[in-house]
Amino acid sequence: MPKTGKARIVFLVGGIASGKSSVAAQLERLGAICIDLDQISREVLVPGSALLKDIAKEFGADLIQADGSLDRHKLALRAFVSAERTAALEALELPAIKKELVERIKCIQLVQKQAPCIVVEVPLPDKMGPLLELADEVLGVICPRELRRIRALDRGMSEHDFERRVARQLSDADLLALCDTTLDNSGDQESLKEQLQKWWNERFV
Template identity: 55%
Template structure:
């Protein structure tokens, strides 16, 4: 199975591309969901995180993580962020490996798996799992306008964009870039062209 890491900034069109690839026959995996799953109540990852950032992160009754409190502590400075990533990444990688080799994949035998990667720069230790990194790019002003059309104010868009890898970073680490400066029809044409180039049609 050919594994593709799909990345792109906020409002770039990454989710649109992922849905189209799924429609074409790819098996779609959301790495953000895996990242959340490794911190489920009772998990080994959660135990390590709470030991590092405070036992009060975990509700004593339900065992659930207070994600907002963890975010405030873990993203307060670069050292704390690096510590959280050092704890989480081995668990995320292990879970992704198990997902790629899991029963669903074994039964359906898809030719390609597309893994949606929310923050590519934080996933470099997982790059060895990908056969290709596919990036969707779009001019910032177009992305801001699209986000506004979905109800997001400009300040919120700018805050989120600032926490994501730059387009220069994404391009530097991409095996293929899909430009999304036009309309959705143009993007779908580019997606299908990329798909057909691999012979999956």
């Protein structure tokens, strides 16, 4: 159906090596504007930011390196030792990420009024609960774990790194439960492209 009014906000989710970035690139070619939430999470931690100061206060001033940047490895060692410490970090990070995301969405809607769709590429959807309320639709890219493993290794990722990343992500069943719509990326690129074109046509053509 034709899209009217403000741009539709779509959260794009998928496991490691599922093809999420490929889908985002195709959506951009179709006319969507994409926002990388992982990039925002890095930008809110630039030297001198309020969030960086709050994290240093919570987890230790020595996390700030000589150039003012965050020692991410040292933070990980302190923040991921327990569920409580991880929750403490998320309580600081998520409001800052949400605030920046909302501002970017508003800016796009104001400046690029003809954009039919704003796609937010979400790295860890289970950690983004407060953000999901912003989405009109959650679009998932689904691919069997073994096929994702093969694709990841073909791209040069080590087996250990793949397993480590998978362990931090939602199971396929939990990911499916978050999605309003899914794309099956167990086939070739042409199949994925056809599914995506159909999804786009149903909403914006």
